[in-house]
Amino acid sequence: MAGAVQKARWALLDAVEMLARIVWPAPLRGALGWAFLAPALILVGILVIGLGQMLETSLHELNLATYRLGDAYTLANYATALERPVTWRVLARTLGGAGIVTLVTLLLAFPYAYLLVRTGSAWARKFLLVALFLPFFIGQVVRAYGWLIILGREGLLNSALKAVGLPAQDFLFAYPTVLFGLVQYMLPFAVLLIIPALSAIGEEVELASESLGARWPSTFRHVVLPMAAPGLIGASVVVFTLTLTDFAMPEILGGGTQDFFASAIYDSFFQISNAGLGAALSILLTLIGSVIVAAVFMMAGTGTLGFRGGRR
Amino acid sequence: MTFSRRTALKGGAALGATLAMPSILRAQDKPSELIVRAWGGAWGDALKSGVADPFTEKTGIPVRLDFTEDNEIKPKIWAAVDQGRVPPIHVNWDTTTNATISALRGVTVDLSDLPNLEGLLPSAKPVGLEGWPLVNTYAYVYVCAYRPEAFPDGAPESWTVMLDPKFKGRVALYDDGIGFNPIAVIAGGGTFEDIPDNMEPGYEFYRKLKANEPLLGEDPDFTSWFQNSEIDLACTISVNARAAKQSGIDVAWTVPKEGCKVDTDGLWVPKGLPANEEQAAKDFVNFALSEEAQKAWCGALGLPPVRPGIEPPADLVGDPSYPTRPEDFEKLVSVPSPVLVENQPIWFAKFNEIFQG
Numbered sequence: 001m002a003g004a005v006q007k008a009r010w011a012l013l014d015a016v017e018m019l020a021r022i023v024w025p026a027p028l029r030g031a032l033g034w035a036f037l038a039p040a041l042i043l044v045g046i047l048v049i050g051l052g053q054m055l056e057t058s059l060h061e062l063n064l065a066t067y068r069l070g071d072a073y074t075l076a077n078y079a080t081a082l083e084r085p086v087t088w089r090v091l092a093r094t095l096g097g098a099g100i101v102t103l104v105t106l107l108l109a110f111p112y113a114y115l116l117v118r119t120g121s122a123w124a125r126k127f128l129l130v131a132l133f134l135p136f137f138i139g140q141v142v143r144a145y146g147w148l149i150i151l152g153r154e155g156l157l158n159s160a161l162k163a164v165g166l167p168a169q170d171f172l173f174a175y176p177t178v179l180f181g182l183v184q185y186m187l188p189f190a191v192l193l194i195i196p197a198l199s200a201i202g203e204e205v206e207l208a209s210e211s212l213g214a215r216w217p218s219t220f221r222h223v224v225l226p227m228a229a230p231g232l233i234g235a236s237v238v239v240f241t242l243t244l245t246d247f248a249m250p251e252i253l254g255g256g257t258q259d260f261f262a263s264a265i266y267d268s269f270f271q272i273s274n275a276g277l278g279a280a281l282s283i284l285l286t287l288i289g290s291v292i293v294a295a296v297f298m299m300a301g302t303g304t305l306g307f308r309g310g311r312r
Numbered sequence: 313m314t315f316s317r318r319t320a321l322k323g324g325a326a327l328g329a330t331l332a333m334p335s336i337l338r339a340q341d342k343p344s345e346l347i348v349r350a351w352g353g354a355w356g357d358a359l360k361s362g363v364a365d366p367f368t369e370k371t372g373i374p375v376r377l378d379f380t381e382d383n384e385i386k387p388k389i390w391a392a393v394d395q396g397r398v399p400p401i402h403v404n405w406d407t408t409t410n411a412t413i414s415a416l417r418g419v420t421v422d423l424s425d426l427p428n429l430e431g432l433l434p435s436a437k438p439v440g441l442e443g444w445p446l447v448n449t450y451a452y453v454y455v456c457a458y459r460p461e462a463f464p465d466g467a468p469e470s471w472t473v474m475l476d477p478k479f480k481g482r483v484a485l486y487d488d489g490i491g492f493n494p495i496a497v498i499a500g501g502g503t504f505e506d507i508p509d510n511m512e513p514g515y516e517f518y519r520k521l522k523a524n525e526p527l528l529g530e531d532p533d534f535t536s537w538f539q540n541s542e543i544d545l546a547c548t549i550s551v552n553a554r555a556a557k558q559s560g561i562d563v564a565w566t567v568p569k570e571g572c573k574v575d576t577d578g579l580w581v582p583k584g585l586p587a588n589e590e591q592a593a594k595d596f597v598n599f600a601l602s603e604e605a606q607k608a609w610c611g612a613l614g615l616p617p618v619r620p621g622i623e624p625p626a627d628l629v630g631d632p633s634y635p636t637r638p639e640d641f642e643k644l645v646s647v648p649s650p651v652l653v654e655n656q657p658i659w660f661a662k663f664n665e666i667f668q669g
Contacts, residue, residue, distance in 0.1 A: 064653070064654055064657070065416065066416055066417060066418075067413050067414075067416050067417045068417060084661065084665060085665060086661075086664050086665040086668050089668060090668055152540050152542065153540055153541055153542050154540050154541055155540075170481055172542070173481075173527055255527040255528065255529070256487040256527060256528025256529055256667070257525070257526075257527075257528055257667050257668065259664075259668050264664075267488075267660070267664070269387065270381070270383040270384055270386070270387065271383055271488055271660065272656065272657040272660055272661075273383075273386060273387070273413060274657065275387070
């Protein structure tokens, strides 16, 4: 009986192999890798087509008499965007904010991830995991409104201050508040990206370092940090680019005066109906983000992210 | 040839069916629903009770209010019309400035044949456009709303109170300067004649105001800021201040000596709808202009309608935000739509440059 089952299994496998040969004949086997890549390439292709369309739109100027983009190709939208001081101010605020948020988020995310990976307590690990994933069930807008309730003039924080006899403070609608909201939003992303890198460092490597005489700070600096670099770089790239393009937090917590670049794009498309200018601003932001990410990869090397052939 | 009872019955049934046919066809012509873009809160409630529900009662066509932002629905309608798709809504309740932009783009249906256009005030007619690509439905005033507790000596007499350091961080404006740009010119020492060629006094006023760290927001923000005591003073539409007051928030409003900007909202129907849906949409607009709907809708909003002879709500009699007499209008500043359409992007850019600095 067992032999018959075994025979049937082999027959089934032979049939599957034969089917695979018919569907995917031998000459095509070299292209198997590309077949696996095809869905991703199609998605990236659609993105590139969209970017091309955006670039094309950015080269047409709005006609205020018809509120349609003109037919002629022109760089007028780029000139308009670049000659306005407000573009540079908002860009500087966005880039500075993205830098600060990335730095602070990494500083907070690393110990969190380290504790989550190294803790021996199952209860503590569960608690840290729940606390990490819970924010994903709450959208960014809801979280921002949550901070409005907590930080408002009559909010929880001011109530606590008043309760201990201190005067109420204006926490909301300022640049630091926007950055605070962004750090809170980005923290789970960073932790999730650092965890795999830390998990890959065996605990025995740290023990070996310490048994060779290194104190924990030295072990941390010379062993843990370099080995965790892929996670740190991945997290910094993700947090930086997400912050660079964020709209909701500056919009809700900024009180209208702390706009990031995405708000300027939104305003051009929707508030003043100038799709050409909005597209030009979008292209500029894409370019700046891409150049910064490329620079990070050039400096850190893609090898640090675990890619073969990258700089070690 | 003989007729049996069965044949007679068959003939009767066929005749009955034929007679009933037009009404069946009419029923099939009726759209399953009408989608009307609206603002939320007190605005949406007023449209629902004043126009949408009575329209449904009369026609049997359900009306669904779509609360997509007016600026966000605009490109969706434009794209649908340009690409030959059916637009996402049947009727757009819009600011006259935005509606004029859509009319200039050629995406609006001409409403000239609506019977209820007859007898409306001149303000109902769009300025600088051929025919009736939109119809204005009421006027509204961007009043100076304030918390009486913060003004124990009485209502602010001038918009320049916004510059008082006492109110640092406690003053609010619309985030695109809408409703305040012409007033800023006058409050900054200019005159109405300076608009639009010399806006510098207004920009100078904004530069001074920036030092007082104003908050910039939209309709719902003002209510929430007043509710949470985040602000003491705001330039907002009287509807928002009145709705806040009606919900128990301590808010009052006034027209300071420099005046307030008065504007209009309107309704329009996008091109590209199936014929029966376009007709139903026009019927909706026509109904919104009837005395019955104008009275209920504008009464709920607390705004002066374009149909003459309708009494103001009791709480707004003599209120300068509900202009009825010539002396009321003297306090208000109205900029023609073509001027707004042409200059709003320029003013917005400058506003942004000053306040995002």
